[in-house]
Each structure stands twice: as C-alpha cells, then as structure tokens.
Amino acid sequence: MADELGLAAAIFIARVRRRSGTGPTFRELFDELFQSRPLHPEWPTGLNRQARSRIHRAFIMQVAIQWKRRGWISWDPGVTHSLRTGREFRVRSRAFQASRAG
Template sequence: MTDSRPIWWSAADVETPDAWIAAFRALTNDERSDELGLAAAIFIARIRRRTGRGPTFSELFSELFPHDQLHPEWPSGLTYPVRATIHHAFRLHVAIQWKRGGWISWDPGVERSLRVGPTFRERSRARQAARAR
C-alpha cells in the first residue's frame, strides 16, 4: 500500500487535512511561487548585503509570514515534536519550489547559506541595465 500523504506530512500518523494540502498548493502554484520566491530573494539579498551571510530559514519565513499565516490549524492529537517536524518539512518543501524556480538557493546542511538564485540574478541584472539606459 502506498502512502498518499505529502512528504512534508510523513511525520504524522493521521491523514493530511485538506486545509494543509490547499495551503501548500496555494503557496507553491506557479503564480504564487514566483511572487513569494521573488520576495524571498529580495529579503535574502538585503540580509546578505547587510550582514555578509544569508538568513536562516526561520528568519526568512518569519519575514514573509510575520503572523504565522503559513499554515492552517493543527489537527488535534499531534505532539509538539511531530508538529515541529511537519512545520520544518512544510517550509522546506515550499522553499524547494522557490529554488526550482531559480529564485533562491542554499547549501544543504550549511547554516545561513541561503542566497539568491539564477532567476533573481538574471532579472536583477536586466532591471539594472534598463535603468542605465
């Protein structure tokens, strides 16, 4: 029997609530993913310019979702460790969509390695060139 739960929900023994699946889709559909990916890259560029290193994933998601609007209510009965694992995996898989779009990048397992991706760099260069004309 195959597990139909999304990979980011695999820490829980209960089925993924529809509201969570809808939230993930809303954050990763093509239009929203590009919008959020751009916002993420702008924040990363600003932090790197100011500090010389990238923000943490926690800092990035706190900036983009300041009132923890990232996900719906938790189903009852999930322990704190399970919720923390799901929360981390959910954010990571949202960020993977931004990485696939070329907006951001990072080195797995390396703290504060978040950086802008090739799509952001390309668009930034094009925008600067247009300003120079």
C-alpha cells in the first residue's frame, strides 16, 4: 500500500509541476490522494482541535518521509511548493517511456 500511494503521490506531483511549474503543497497532495479514502480517524474523546491538527501534521510528515526514503517523492525543507518526484519514480518513468517507444 505504501508503494502504491507513493507512486500515486509522484504521479500527482509530476502532473502539477507540468501544469504549473511548481510542486503542490503537502496539503494539496494529501487532499488529492485521500479524497476517495479520507484520513479521518475516530478521534479519542477529549482531543481538542489543536491536538488533532498536531497529530494530523505528524502523520503526514511520517508518510512523506517514508515515500522520500523509498524514492517516490522529494522536497526542500522549509520551501513551499518544492515537492517533486523522487529518484525511484524517475527511473521507473524513464523505463516505462522507453518500453512504450520501443
């Protein structure tokens, strides 16, 4: 599942970059990926909005870090719209394009 979503993330990033010249934000990426499979857990009672937001951001970063380690995506820390495809995605994309041309 992680690689399937990592690939979907890279495809979305490539599409946004091709269209706009910049990468999407993390929020735009996760909104796109999880619109059909929402990430809205049943929160424990007593968690305020700030705590839920902090947990949600931490989850997003953990997922993004795993995708980065697997080579699906990359970004520049602290730079908005710097999301880009990772090394593994580019390798697979080139191989796919070569097989279609060939």
